[in-house]
Amino acid sequence: MNPLLAVLLGIIQGLTEFLPISSTAHLTIAGKVLGLVDLDHAAAWTAFIAVMQLGTMAAVLVYFWKDLVGILMGLIRDLTTGAATRRGQGWSRESRLALAIVIGTIPVGVVGLLFEDQIEGALTKSIPVIIGSLVVLAALLWLAEKVARHERTITHVGLWDALLVGCAQALALIPGSSRSGTTITAGLLLGFTREAAARFSFLLSVPAVLASGFFQMYKIAGMMQTGADVFHFGVANLVIATVVSGIAGYAAIAWLLRYLMRHTTLVFVWYRFALGLVLAILLMSGFLEP
Numbered sequence: 001m002n003p004l005l006a007v008l009l010g011i012i013q014g015l016t017e018f019l020p021i022s023s024t025a026h027l028t029i030a031g032k033v034l035g036l037v038d039l040d041h042a043a044a045w046t047a048f049i050a051v052m053q054l055g056t057m058a059a060v061l062v063y064f065w066k067d068l069v070g071i072l073m074g075l076i077r078d079l080t081t082g083a084a085t086r087r088g089q090g091w092s093r094e095s096r097l098a099l100a101i102v103i104g105t106i107p108v109g110v111v112g113l114l115f116e117d118q119i120e121g122a123l124t125k126s127i128p129v130i131i132g133s134l135v136v137l138a139a140l141l142w143l144a145e146k147v148a149r150h151e152r153t154i155t156h157v158g159l160w161d162a163l164l165v166g167c168a169q170a171l172a173l174i175p176g177s178s179r180s181g182t183t184i185t186a187g188l189l190l191g192f193t194r195e196a197a198a199r200f201s202f203l204l205s206v207p208a209v210l211a212s213g214f215f216q217m218y219k220i221a222g223m224m225q226t227g228a229d230v231f232h233f234g235v236a237n238l239v240i241a242t243v244v245s246g247i248a249g250y251a252a253i254a255w256l257l258r259y260l261m262r263h264t265t266l267v268f269v270w271y272r273f274a275l276g277l278v279l280a281i282l283l284m285s286g287f288l289e290p
Contacts, residue, residue, distance in 0.1 A: 001036060006237035007244050010052065014248025017056040018202065018256055020141060020181030020268045021275070024049065025130045028175055029279070032127070032288060036233070044232040047219065048241075054213040055242035059249035060202050067203065071098045093155055097203070100157045104166030105207040111170040112212070126175075127283050127290050131276045133176025138272035141181060144188035145264050154196045161190050162204075169204060179205055181272075184265065194260035202253060 012030055016023035027049055031037035037045055061068065074094025091099070168186035172179035180201050187197025282288045 001233045001237045003237060003240055005034060005036070006233075006240040010055065010241040010244025011248050013049070013052050013241065014056055014059070014245040014250075015252050016178075017053065017245070017249055018180050018252045020137075020178050020184055020265060021271055022130075022134065022137075022176050022178035022181060023053075023056075025134060025176040025178070025275075028130060029127075029288075048233050048238060050212050050215075051217060051238060052241045052245050053209050055244070055246035056249035057206065057209045057213065058246045059253060060206055060209075063250055063253045064203060068206070070094055071101075071203075074098070097154070097157060100159060100162035100200075101204055101207065103159050104162035104169065104204045107163070107166040107170040108173065108208045109211065111173060112208075115173070127279060127288050129174065130176035131279050131283070133174050134272045134276040134279070137177050137181050137185065138269045138276070141185045141188075141265055141272075142269045144185045145266060145269070148188040149191040150188075150193045152190070152192045152196065154192075154199050156192070156196075157200055161187075161192075164190065165200065165204060169208065179208075181268070188265075194265065195257060198257060198260050 009027060009030065012026050013023050016026045028037060031045060071094045074092045075098040078092050078095040165183050165186045168182040169179060171177050172182045180198070183201035183204060184194070184197045187200060188194065192200070279288065283290065
């Protein structure tokens with residue numbers, strides 16, 4: 001890998017992380033086309049992607065800084081004043097949202113730990129798996145658009161909503177599904193507006209992606225002591241890709257939230273169908289390896 005490829009991967013990660021089209025799918029496709037995905041170094045590729053996601057997570061933290069500070073301060077205020085236990089008052093809106101994020105993060109944490117080997121192995125780099133995920137999620141997102149009421153805002157997020165959206169986020173561990181795709185789809189099916197579904201999706205991603213990135217960094221530190229080739233793609237390239245992904249990610253968040261205020265998600269549905277078809281043709285023609 002060279003710096004130009006690192007920039008390209010950072011742009012792909014940043015633009016596709018927050019759009020419901022799957023960043024992992026696009027990165028895996030790019031990696032295979034460019035000859036970067038080597039099954040002998042599957043864990044190194046997974047670690048590279050996970051750490052690079054810290055760049056896009058930084059974009060979320062910067063874009064939603066005021067929201068996150070408000071949520072944290074509201075939670076601290078309720079816990080320190082005992083407002084949550086007072087009859088007739090209960091949790092504030094900020095505290096309820098904080099609790100929803102915690103509840104919604106549990107499923108992806110459990111699934112991630114239970115299926116760590118499969119997630120980091122060759123199966124999740126499989127083009128057939130990616131094709132299936134692209135098409136199935138496209139169909140579900142299309143269905144969600146057809147039946148969604150678009151009535152509820154982010155202030156209406158309850159614990160049951162958070163758990164269901166969190167389970168949808170866990171499905172995003174399957175490459176091709178898309179974290180934002182699964183969670184936005186779940187939000188629409190629960191009756192939320194498109195903008196509210198996307199906003200909660202982004203906020204919910206904060207603990208999961210931070211945990212994934214730092215966990216991979218922890219594993220890298222441990223593997224370094226054994227002499228393993230954990231920096232197979234180069235430290236400088238990882239830094240470049242991470243910074244570029246953060247810049248591109250910030251732009252993608254701002255654009256998507258504005259877009260969903262006036263438009264449906266159907267453009268992403270048709271994109272997923274089209275990409276799945278193209279990949280299937282390339283796979284059958286032998287241009288791509290499974």
